[in-house]
Amino acid sequence: MNRFPPQLTQLHEWILQETRLGRMCGSPERFRDRYEILQVLGRGGFGITFLAKNAVLPGKPLCVIKQLCPKVTSIKSWERACQRFKKEAKALGELGNHPQIPMLLDYFEVKGEFYLVQEYVRGSTLAREIKKTGLKNEATVRKFLQELLPVLKYIHQHGTIHRDIKPHNLLRCEDDGRIVLIDFGAVKQELVNAGQNSIHRHATTNFVGTMGYAPPEQFSLNSVYASDIYALGVTCLYLLTGKSPLEFSYDQNTGEICWQQEVNVSESFALILGKMVKIPVKERFKSAQDVLRALEIESYVPTLTNCLTTQPPRSHTHKKPELAQGYLTPAQKTAIAIREWKAKLNKK
Template structure:
């Protein structure tokens, strides 16, 4: 059996006659990862190239690896196209008996770097990260894949949105270690995972879907404590990790969810990602990093006519107001729009002067305060409007946006908030939120007043 040695690409040579290597950004047992630029794109788009090489040089194994590599590349392509939480696969190719994946370069910082730079995260921040990752794990598991290497180094907070992105799937690397057993059948010969974040069954070569949930739970504990398992106390009789003592103010229910995720026996954990997600959803919603503790004072932009499902209740709310309340509401809105015109170009507010009357009519359908399913925030009004149009095209006819002068987003600038729907009560918003989170896992219920 001949074992390959790894020879990094010549930086003067274009990989696949297209990709120029800029620098190495990581290496492992079966290859190396590079930052590269695509010379065939006008922008010279940067990308990440994973160079993978089989562990043994045997023709019968190479063909098996080739087939499996192509199959798993197709799955990565499908996953990346459906979510911005997984790097997109731009291309894959084979060259000089090595395999290459060309993936999206995620600008941002890993959770490890974040902890090193700012210290441990709050319970609310960790919960939001989990809620962002779990729907992705659900999709991955539905494809029959197990990530195998979830850890702080493999979760990047994308800049500038701050959304978590899951990188570095272990399945393709495991394929590179394929060998034949004594019966002549293909079998994995390597162990994928990281000590301290790897479940016991995975450590002996039998990963399960719940193994990924174990790794995610250990990642959450690292984010809360700033410590790895080696730095924490262990109950010598039960083997239980005594991490609570490092986060004295953690809520009991949140701690119980993490404790269940990291149970030693798989039968005692959450068996599926959606189970852990549902458990987190039962907890009180934390105030997102971008949302102030007090309701923001908002100025409402034009909004489409209410959809049939809630038009009646919203119109009834307005008609129930007394005449002086209606007059006051219209007056406040009129003054707000006039005042806003001083700070924002009029073309952003209205394309034609004749639309002002209909705009006020639409705005009058909104109560003085309301709850909304927040989708995203933008500094650029054109991007915010484009996002609103995208939501409408996807069936969210009540999608709207508003400018908030005291509502900072991740980049700490005032923002245009885009929402998918609005409601008169918090309970209505929370009832509709789980369904919408299938469309945008980061959505949450916000509150706004005029």
């Protein structure tokens, strides 16, 4: 199953009629003797997602079954895809021990198609939330960053790049309000790479991500941890403006988003957002921890503005020169760190 009907209006009907899980929707038949398929949740470039319930467990808990469909052309490429799938599914299973990442419950292969079973998170995407409740302000977006950046730090420490951070892949849990990161691109990337011979790999077929949210290096298949930082920065712009990245104008010389006139945020927070969405990787924040540190320093700016003196401390003749010049109070040290940080950001 490698092709979908081109007309979106026919897609849902096609899934129900032409896919095994689609034909099980609403029927008492169980997939692998345990999963009752309830409905189609969505379709992406690599497969279809279904809502199901595990009928053999107490309470019949809900779960999500993702059917991944790599394009294989030979037995060898299928075997390679199968090996990659198992490897990446295990890696995804390790990530699932985080409260803001859906837990991987099972994974298996059936008749050349690969399946992931994950916990179901009841909630709404941030994209839907914006349309329903309106735009976010600076304080809310800063809080959002402080909540999500530790998740990015966690997955990066496990050697994984998400590759598809966007409002549609961020769920606000209905039960406790936490933000949950879904739909990892790592497994999909490995599957598409494994399913094709290296001489036939092209950026147009191997790219995993979303136009506008993915930075240029991702289109060249050179994703780095900073690629997720860029996508997160663009997501912040969406929360502040309600505009998808393709709705903004772009600087013809640099390729960067022209967003500054669209938002109402403080100068210090604008500097952080600007560095998150820099096109050159070397000018962007390198890690989630770097962004968290910048946010922490930025929070001190309003209360320490008066400490930012422009004149060096005067020496006193009755004191030893080395003491007069060498001692700085904690407030002075913090002020100097803020001044240096702002100067570096202004150079970018």
